[in-house]
Amino acid sequence: MAIECPIYLTADNTQQWIDAFARQYPHIKVLDWQHASRPADVRYAIVWQPCGEFFQRFPNLEAVFNLGAGVDGILCHPQLPREVQVIRLENAGMAAQMNQYFAYHIMHFHRSMDTYQRQQSQQHWQSHPGTPAGDFRVGILGLGQLGSSVADCLFKLGYKVSGWSQSEKYIEGVQCFQGADQLNDFLQQTDALCCLLPLTDNTRDLLNRHTMGQLPAGAVIINAARGEHLVEDDLLELLDSGHLRGAVLDTVRNEPLAADSSLWRQAGLIITPHCAAQSWIEPTVKQIGNNIDTLLAGKTPTGLVERNRGY
Ligand code: NAP
Ligand code: GLV
Numbered sequence: 001m002a003i004e005c006p007i008y009l010t011a012d013n014t015q016q017w018i019d020a021f022a023r024q025y026p027h028i029k030v031l032d033w034q035h036a037s038r039p040a041d042v043r044y045a046i047v048w049q050p051c052g053e054f055f056q057r058f059p060n061l062e063a064v065f066n067l068g069a070g071v072d073g074i075l076c077h078p079q080l081p082r083e084v085q086v087i088r089l090e091n092a093g094m095a096a097q098m099n100q101y102f103a104y105h106i107m108h109f110h111r112s113m114d115t116y117q118r119q120q121s122q123q124h125w126q127s128h129p130g131t132p133a134g135d136f137r138v139g140i141l142g143l144g145q146l147g148s149s150v151a152d153c154l155f156k157l158g159y160k161v162s163g164w165s166q167s168e169k170y171i172e173g174v175q176c177f178q179g180a181d182q183l184n185d186f187l188q189q190t191d192a193l194c195c196l197l198p199l200t201d202n203t204r205d206l207l208n209r210h211t212m213g214q215l216p217a218g219a220v221i222i223n224a225a226r227g228e229h230l231v232e233d234d235l236l237e238l239l240d241s242g243h244l245r246g247a248v249l250d251t252v253r254n255e256p257l258a259a260d261s262s263l264w265r266q267a268g269l270i271i272t273p274h275c276a277a278q279s280w281i282e283p284t285v286k287q288i289g290n291n292i293d294t295l296l297a298g299k300t301p302t303g304l305v306e307r308n309r310g311y
Pocket of ligand 2: 069070071
């Protein structure tokens with residue numbers, strides 16, 4: 001008999017996920033969480049930002065699959081039981097999307113597209129000499145599944161790449177820094193700061209007046225992790241003062257961004273609506289389905305979150 005696996009989504013495409021599981025894993029009966037016929041028998045669930053009462057409904061849950069890479073939206077749930085395993089997406093098609101997102105924006109600044117857009121608005125025709133990619137220093141905060149992929153992609157495009165992580169890393173062509181002690185050294189040699197950290201107590205508000213002030217004058221920031229990494233008022237101040245040349249925010253503290261937010265109108269700021277890398281159905285279903293089979297076989301799944309460290 002198929003096992004019932006409830007799904008909770010914030011988007012309105014639940015049926016597409018149910019159909020994809022039915023096609024690929026007919027022995028896993030994914031169904032809308034409100035339609036679970038035997039909630040006490042449910043061992044595994046699939047969620048994105050579940051509502052308040054979700055965990056009370058399934059008292060014997062053993063593992064919950066997060067429909068994204070970042071688990072901040074589930075770890076903050078007040079009713080998430082301590083003993084439930086949290087399993088996140090690892091890449092699942094997102095690394096390639098992140099590579100494209102960062103390559104696009106890095107080239108935007110490196111090839112002076114911000115300057116040319118401004119010139120166009122002034123009907124001003126003037127070319128600038130430009131610099132080799134190897135002279136443009138890109139620094140990546142977070143060298144995990146996504147950050148290490150972006151680092152490798154940008155290195156292969158010829159950029160001078162460095163990265164910062166919690167533990168020591170070795171990535172070909174990438175200068176690796178680690179730990180709080182090396183953060184300032186890392187920032188001081190970064191022209192384009194890319195954020196791909198998980199949101200934890202240690203990384204919330206990490207991009208503030210002090211840390212962004214360590215970047216060389218004229219640096220740019222691209223945040224595609226979480227809005228709460230960045231103190232938005234500090235960013236606006238550093239853009240206005242000219243210390244920062246520009247920024248790209250794919251995530252903001254309050255999503256969706258309110259129509260009256262001053263971020264929309266800030267010169268030098270590009271906003272995208274949390275779309276840098278999305279959880280596409282086919283690769284996501286494959287990863288979660290394989291992991292459910294792993295759990296059913298009594299083995300350890302991949303992507304297990306360390307609850308104490310928060311990612
Ligand atoms: P990951 O594999 O867990 O990698 C996280 C990286 O951050 C690791 O290298 C880790 O260091 C480092 N790190 C964590 N805390 C740190 C600290 N206090 N100091 C220094 N380094 C620290 O995560 P991922 O799969 O790459 O995803 C990263 C984040 O991207 C997600 O958490 C999510 O918020 C965001 N995201 C955004 C979108 C979007 O569309 N905007 C899409 C997907 C994901 P160690 O390797 O040493 O542990
Ligand atoms: C998206 O933001 C994710 O964490 O996968």
